[in-house]
Amino acid sequence: MMCTVVTACSGNAGPSGSGTAENHKNSKANLKEAAPSQTKLSPDEPAWKLDTTPITFDWYINFDWYTSRWGGNVVSEYITKKTGVSLNFIVPAGDASEKLNTMMAARSLPDFITLGSYEDSVQKMINGDMVLPLNELADHYDPYFFKAADPVKLSWYTQANGNVYGYPNASSSPADYRKYGQLFTSNQTFVVRKDMYEALGKPDMSTPEGFLGALKAAKEKFPEVDGQPLIPIGLHEFTETGNYSLEAYLQNFLAIPQQKDGKLYDRRSDPTYLKWLKVFRQANEDGLIPTDVYIDEKRLEKDEKISQGRYFAMLYQWSDFLEINQALYRKDPNKVYIAIDGPANDAHDAPTLAGNGVSGWTVTLISKNVKDKKRAIAFLSYLLSEEGNKDLFLGEKGVTYDTIDGKDQFLPEVMHLLNTDRQAFNRKYGASYMYWMLMDKNMNLAWMTGMDAEPAKQIADWTRGKTISMSEFENLGPDPTTKEGIAQGENTRLWAETLPKLLMAGSDAEFDRLFAAFMKTITEDPEYEAIKASRQAAYERNVQKLKSSLNP
Numbered sequence: 001m002m003c004t005v006v007t008a009c010s011g012n013a014g015p016s017g018s019g020t021a022e023n024h025k026n027s028k029a030n031l032k033e034a035a036p037s038q039t040k041l042s043p044d045e046p047a048w049k050l051d052t053t054p055i056t057f058d059w060y061i062n063f064d065w066y067t068s069r070w071g072g073n074v075v076s077e078y079i080t081k082k083t084g085v086s087l088n089f090i091v092p093a094g095d096a097s098e099k100l101n102t103m104m105a106a107r108s109l110p111d112f113i114t115l116g117s118y119e120d121s122v123q124k125m126i127n128g129d130m131v132l133p134l135n136e137l138a139d140h141y142d143p144y145f146f147k148a149a150d151p152v153k154l155s156w157y158t159q160a161n162g163n164v165y166g167y168p169n170a171s172s173s174p175a176d177y178r179k180y181g182q183l184f185t186s187n188q189t190f191v192v193r194k195d196m197y198e199a200l201g202k203p204d205m206s207t208p209e210g211f212l213g214a215l216k217a218a219k220e221k222f223p224e225v226d227g228q229p230l231i232p233i234g235l236h237e238f239t240e241t242g243n244y245s246l247e248a249y250l251q252n253f254l255a256i257p258q259q260k261d262g263k264l265y266d267r268r269s270d271p272t273y274l275k276w277l278k279v280f281r282q283a284n285e286d287g288l289i290p291t292d293v294y295i296d297e298k299r300l301e302k303d304e305k306i307s308q309g310r311y312f313a314m315l316y317q318w319s320d321f322l323e324i325n326q327a328l329y330r331k332d333p334n335k336v337y338i339a340i341d342g343p344a345n346d347a348h349d350a351p352t353l354a355g356n357g358v359s360g361w362t363v364t365l366i367s368k369n370v371k372d373k374k375r376a377i378a379f380l381s382y383l384l385s386e387e388g389n390k391d392l393f394l395g396e397k398g399v400t401y402d403t404i405d406g407k408d409q410f411l412p413e414v415m416h417l418l419n420t421d422r423q424a425f426n427r428k429y430g431a432s433y434m435y436w437m438l439m440d441k442n443m444n445l446a447w448m449t450g451m452d453a454e455p456a457k458q459i460a461d462w463t464r465g466k467t468i469s470m471s472e473f474e475n476l477g478p479d480p481t482t483k484e485g486i487a488q489g490e491n492t493r494l495w496a497e498t499l500p501k502l503l504m505a506g507s508d509a510e511f512d513r514l515f516a517a518f519m520k521t522i523t524e525d526p527e528y529e530a531i532k533a534s535r536q537a538a539y540e541r542n543v544q545k546l547k548s549s550l551n552p
Helices: 021-031 074-083 096-106 120-127 134-141 144-148 151-156 174-183 194-199 208-221 245-253 271-285 299-307 318-331 373-384 386-394 412-420 422-428 443-447 456-463 483-503 508-523 528-550
Strands: 055-061 085-090 112-116 166-168 188-193 231-234 311-317 337-339 362-366 401-404 407-410
Touching: 055 373, 074 085, 074 386, 096 120, 112 120, 120 362, 134 144, 134 373, 144 373, 151 166, 151 528, 174 528, 188 194, 188 245, 188 456, 194 208, 194 337, 208 231, 208 271, 208 311, 231 271, 231 299, 245 271, 245 311, 245 483, 271 483, 271 508, 299 311, 299 318, 311 318, 318 337, 318 412, 318 422, 318 456, 337 456, 362 373, 373 386, 386 407, 386 443, 407 412, 407 443, 412 422, 483 508, 483 528
Parallel strands: 055 085, 055 112, 231 311
Antiparallel strands: 112 362, 166 362, 188 311, 188 337, 401 407
């Protein structure tokens, strides 16, 4: 699902963080409070098998749109019967960062925590001694963890104190790209409503003129959709850190480099990027971007508008509306969203879309408040292992899947429901990573037989060959608790405030003045050079880590 989003974000939870020696000592003391049982632990045998008595863990998911529940479907009931573990998911009802910050301030974190790998809160929890080192938990209670976990991912997430506190999902290393690269897809897409696009004669939207012309033509030809105004262009939500669509997505479509001659490049100042931001400014001036795009485009509101087919085009993460597009396809295959070539640079270079990086989309941590350390690390090891991933993806053999023609794959009736009604599939089976917190998308390539149905196939296929690893550019931000980290946070928020102003500027000249004022503010910040130096050092460390992972 996800990304990728993942994959398109920027943040500060660095893979080489700054855990202190004191925190390291405290965490060891905390682990020694409960000695492991006398049962001999084996690095070759999962520890979850030693205790399958019933236990329920509280699991915080830092995404307000996640509505899945544990229980009532094949996968969750099978895993609970097998391991004894049930889960109580906790999600924020409103602002996710506010909910998490409140729990952190009160030091009342639940057993497990899953949040974006790019979020500042990851490092804050580690620095604040609120989460347990997974490697020490494994040493004490489940050495099988080291066999199940990917050593490259463990190395990537190793802190300065030698500990690993979180494990990613949807993570791919350079070795994975060498092995599977041509199969990888990206979530970053430019999509249009098929029937409208074809009615307009399939215009070329890769140039500024063609882009604006198509949006105007769509508005004129289709002013309303079932009595409601057409929205010519849809984007991701504007947040306190910016807008994915108008930053990484647009920059990747334009194939703007992230480094030049080994030095990080500020893509925001790139002439081609600014040229296209002015295209969006013109679209706003021409009435092609409604005001609500700036103020209330939360995920749920956007989902509703997509389900109504009100967007003509979207620069958006396609997995977010996968189920909706499937439902639209069932009603009318011509009224679905399809991927096409979107904004491009003057040379029309192919997009450089973000695939899964080694940091992954989310990271999962175990709180110091966890009710049972041994069961927690054992369950985490199970979920990230091949066995756990297979259970999460395929479910129970003979019930949801079987070995057919020599391959483990969904039963025909299960596959049919997956390809035609994802929501019903989730309710009944809960498979195909409805529980995605520890999913390994490289493992599931072995179980993808038959999963090529429309309308998802067309979009996924469009991204193949355009998807690249951007791991070396992940999590470059300085520690958010340092002076430069705090300063970067302030600069990021300033950019988030400036971006919509750029689009709402009354002229290109006003756009230029606003952008120049933004650049002047951040470059005159006393911490500006320290921020640049910190990011450059992090980038160079990432490059070396990735080289080491290919030549262990």
